Amino acid sequence: MVARNKKWGNWPLENHINVRQYDNDSFKNEGSIYGEEDTNPYIKIFWEWFPDAYPHLHTLRFTGGEPLLSPNVFKVLDYVGANPKPELEFAVNSNMMIPERNIIRFIQTANDLTANKKIKGYSLFTSVDTWGKQAEWIRNGLNIETYESNLHYYMENSESKYFSFMVTFCLLAIPNFTEFLDKVLEFRKRYNIDDSYQRVNFDTPYTVEPPHLTARIADDWMIDRLQHTCDYLKERVDDNDIRMFSSVEHKKLTRVLDWVKQNRYEGEELAINRRDFAKFVDEHDRRRETDFHAAFPELKSFYEMCKNS
Secondary structure, three states, rough: OOHHHHHHHHOOOOOHHHHOOHHHHHOOOOOOOOOOOHHHHHHHHHHHHHHHHHHOOEEEEEEOOHHOOOHHHHHHHHHHHHHHOOOOOEEEEEOOOHHHHHHHHHHHHHHHHHHHOOOOOOEEEEEOOOOOOHHHOOOOOOOOOOOOHHHHHHHOOOOOEEEEOOEEEHHHOOHHHHHHHHHHHHHHHHHHHOOOOEEEEEEEEEEEOOOHHHHHOOOOOHHHHHHHHHHHHHHOOOOOOOOOEOOHHHHHHHHHHHHHOOOOHHHHHHHHHHHHHHHHHHHHHHHOOOHHHOOOHHHHHHHHHOOOO
């Protein structure tokens, strides 16, 4: 982010809340003591603290950045292997766009810990907001085919055989979310081979910031589309079949719809954040060589409206 901003400058947005998401001043300068793992003082402090804390842990979760690119995460797992803790459960948040060798190493290490009862178990939480080209545009660097392939590899080789999609439900998740729901069912029908427990989960917390990417700037078409998505999920609810959706999952998505309806921006606040949305799209395409209009053809008129707000 810092390197791109040095090349292109700060993003030309109006709302200060939106600006600070991409402002150079919001990030540490490159080469600071926080930039590299081998010079980061917090890592040194962590390893001074961890042996004392470890006996009291029952849950350990690695978040990011991308944990499975960090040698220190594997160092922690090696520590657990050398100091078994059978009641410990750990989880990893991963974008699953990492080298194959890292995935293999993680699975082999975690499987060994589980098989030898050095831990109670482990799980994977993975980030995606919709599916297909739109998911790739939202999370620049994502290749949806590689991502899906890595998830299948995990499910076929992991002793855990459990993962959860972490959806950050933003404005751009709305147009194509039914395809994501279809993919969830596809995974469930493949991997829920018995009725013992749900192996493929997902959650849909709504995005609150930055305002220009929240569904609070949605137009009526997008609200109707979100209603359609809720109905689409509801038609596939069966609380007696773990290969289908649950009523709880339907309620969670309906909560998003209700929140958006009750909190849509109005007046100048709406106009500013819609203008920022259009500016963000233009800057994203320019800086990262993406094509918003190819990924989101159904939002052409919405984009023009935002640009002219």
